[in-house]
Amino acid sequence: xxxxxxxxxxxxxxxxxxxxxxxxxxxxxxxxxxxxxxxxxxxxxxxxxxxxxxxxxxxxxxxxxxxxxxxxxxxxxxxxxxxxxxxxxxxxxxxxxxxxxxxxxxxxxxxxxxxxxxxxxxxxxxxxxxxxxxxxxxxxxxxxxxxxxxxxxxxxxxxxxxxxxxxxxxxxxxxxxxxxxxxxxxxxxxxxxxxxxxxxxxxxxxxxxxxxxxxxxxxxx
Amino acid sequence: xxxxxxxxxxxxxxxxxxxxxxxxxxxxxxxxxxxxxxxxxxxxxxxxxxxxxxxxxxxxxxxxxxxxxxxxxxxxxxxxxxxxxxxxxxxxxxxxxxxxxxxxxxxxxxxxxxxxxxxxxxxxxxxxxxxxxxxxxxxxxxxxxxxxxxxxxxxxxxxxxxxxxxxxxxxxxxxxxxxxxxxxxxxxxxxxxxxxxxxxxxxxxxxxxxxxxxxxxxxxxxxxxxxxxxxxxxxxxxxxxxxxxxxxxxxxxxxxxxxxxxxxxxxxxxxxxxxxxxxxxxxxxxxxxxxx
Numbered sequence: 001x002x003x004x005x006x007x008x009x010x011x012x013x014x015x016x017x018x019x020x021x022x023x024x025x026x027x028x029x030x031x032x033x034x035x036x037x038x039x040x041x042x043x044x045x046x047x048x049x050x051x052x053x054x055x056x057x058x059x060x061x062x063x064x065x066x067x068x069x070x071x072x073x074x075x076x077x078x079x080x081x082x083x084x085x086x087x088x089x090x091x092x093x094x095x096x097x098x099x100x101x102x103x104x105x106x107x108x109x110x111x112x113x114x115x116x117x118x119x120x121x122x123x124x125x126x127x128x129x130x131x132x133x134x135x136x137x138x139x140x141x142x143x144x145x146x147x148x149x150x151x152x153x154x155x156x157x158x159x160x161x162x163x164x165x166x167x168x169x170x171x172x173x174x175x176x177x178x179x180x181x182x183x184x185x186x187x188x189x190x191x192x193x194x195x196x197x198x199x200x201x202x203x204x205x206x207x208x209x210x211x212x213x214x215x216x217x218x219x220x221x
Numbered sequence: 222x223x224x225x226x227x228x229x230x231x232x233x234x235x236x237x238x239x240x241x242x243x244x245x246x247x248x249x250x251x252x253x254x255x256x257x258x259x260x261x262x263x264x265x266x267x268x269x270x271x272x273x274x275x276x277x278x279x280x281x282x283x284x285x286x287x288x289x290x291x292x293x294x295x296x297x298x299x300x301x302x303x304x305x306x307x308x309x310x311x312x313x314x315x316x317x318x319x320x321x322x323x324x325x326x327x328x329x330x331x332x333x334x335x336x337x338x339x340x341x342x343x344x345x346x347x348x349x350x351x352x353x354x355x356x357x358x359x360x361x362x363x364x365x366x367x368x369x370x371x372x373x374x375x376x377x378x379x380x381x382x383x384x385x386x387x388x389x390x391x392x393x394x395x396x397x398x399x400x401x402x403x404x405x406x407x408x409x410x411x412x413x414x415x416x417x418x419x420x421x422x423x424x425x426x427x428x429x430x431x432x433x434x435x436x437x438x439x440x441x442x443x444x445x446x447x448x449x450x451x452x453x454x455x456x457x458x459x460x461x462x463x464x465x466x467x468x469x470x471x472x473x474x475x476x477x478x479x480x481x482x483x484x485x486x487x488x489x490x491x492x493x494x495x496x497x498x499x500x501x502x503x504x505x506x507x508x509x510x511x512x513x
Contacts, residue, residue: 003225005250006264008337008374008383009345009367012271015327016286016439018339053437053493056288056510058330078330126384127338 011128014077019104020050020057023124025077027106028066030132030144031120033218037112039089042067045096048103050124063106064091072128101133118216135216138189139180146175146193147220151206152213155181155188162209163190170202187213223249225375228420228471232413242403242413243365246372265371266364268334272323272346275333279322286328288510291440295322298448312355313455317448320347324447328440337374337383340390340432340439341397343447345370348401348454349408358408366404373400373420380472381479385432386491388482394443394450395427395478401454402461411462421467421474423457428474429481431489433496436507442497 013022032039042064050059058078065080068087076083084091096107102123109119121134132142135150142148153159160179167174173195181188197219207215223234223246235242251261278284280299285292295318301307302314309317323343327333336345349367352358358366374383377396382388402419411419427450435441461467467474488495497503 003375003378004253005246005261005368005371005375006254006268008378009265009268009371010334010336012268012332012334013339014330015333015339015342016330018335021330022339049437052511056286056436056438056440058287061330073332075332126386128335 012073013128014062014073014075017057018128019124019126020054020059021062021077022072022128023104023130024050024054024059024062024106025066025070025072025074026128026130026144027120027122027124027132028063028108029069029071030066030122030130030218031108031110031118032067032069033144034118034120034135034216035110035112035116037114037116038087039067039110040113041111042089042091043109044091044093045107045109046093047096047098047101047105047107050104050106051095060093063108064089067091067108067110105133136214138187139182140189140191141178142191142193144218145220147197148218149190149192149194149198149206150216150218151190151192152215153188153190154211154213155185156211159188159211160190163192163206163212166202166206166209167192167194170198172196172198222253225372226379228373228376228417228475231372231376232417235413241365241369241407242372242416243368243407246368247365250368262364265367266360269349269360269364269367271332271334272336273350275323275326275331275342276319276346276350278331279324279326280318284325284329286325286438286440287330288436288438288440290435290438290506290510291328291444292325294444295319295325312351313452315355316347316351316451316455319350320344320447320451321444323347324444328438328444336370337378337396337400338385338393340385340443341393341447341450343444344394344397344401344450344454345404347447347451348405352405352408356409362408366408369407369416370400370404373403377475377478380475382482388478389430389485389490390432390446391424391427391430391478392482393432394446395424395430398427398450398454398457399423401451402457405454405458406461409458409462411458415461417471418465418467419457419461421469421471422460423453424474424478425467425469426453426457428478429485431485431496432491433489433498434491434493435498435503436510437493437498438510441503441506
């Protein structure tokens, strides 16, 4: 893996743990970005090491900070519970049992100010890096570091060609592409990381395509 | 472009150009990141500024971690040091206080620079700041030394590991000590070869160090291992500056570190299943913090 000097001297972060604190902020922040609006309710499930040692690492406060849109170096992270109260965000924590999940996993069930909802399951995999493993019940695998499109669609011939043609027409290059489908012929999910961001009009156009279900777009920053 | 897979090669390249390792790396990384050298220097200076702030904040008498396990000890050591009667003298005790300060501040959810990790975040700030305060090193030289430290860390990350879960504490505090030693040698005017030797000596002296955090938290023994790490770095830097060579060349030492890391039991790699974590007191503290 190629490193640059700021991977080693850095990042600037709120301690104590890159996996249990910084990674938790990042998972929360992806939830906030996917929701696309201010969250008013967050039901947070903790699994494995997050549930067991999270309190001592401030994992709970880090997740709430992320849901409020904070980044890993935000000095308000330690008092994110108070910030949430001021911002009108209600949150609850519970321990969840999962099979075959990474030990540092959180599940965020978020409701936004205008009623939008999303369920984000993410794992903190070390060094502050994260992977979103499930989105709204569908398998996924993206980091949130890149501009990302998540497209639910019917599993049938021609869907990839149709979506990628639409992106090509707007001059958008694909950095990585992943398709998952729990069962042949039913619903499938594309996770596409993009080299450049896309505008709301293009996202709407994707949503309007035949046999395309929900489309979530998440900008990297 | 530099590959960052050999510390001796870094020294050799710098020798050929008749410059310091930091100058070679500044030039290379600026190109790599698409920045001017001035921009990269500025970004690195911002890292040093966060380090300076974290040392200051961590010296507070009332610093306490969420678990209550650590805090307030940097203040104690600093007071002891300032009183003047110490075994290790002003430089060593001030450096120890600073390393503990940053590590305690990290444990209390303070803002730190992971260097190379959050668990080992006190060692490099202690090296840089103590050199500035006790030996009158200019800030500019400290920023350049931080670049040298980063380059050493890149080689270790590429050829061994900087993760406690992969390589034990030798990968975290051991790497930070090597990086700090190299930085101090460069700041003190040592040669590029001395920088490389100081890294080899620092790693050799922490080879095999396990990662066994009580209750799985970055506190016990991590905070005091940062103090141990800076002392190891000072020792290695002074040995190298005296002209002593490492018998085992630095790159072979890094390879040995990787092999040792791979052979450390998983119980002693950040899982809290062995070592200090499973002593009677370690278990008692875990139950006190998280319940049975």
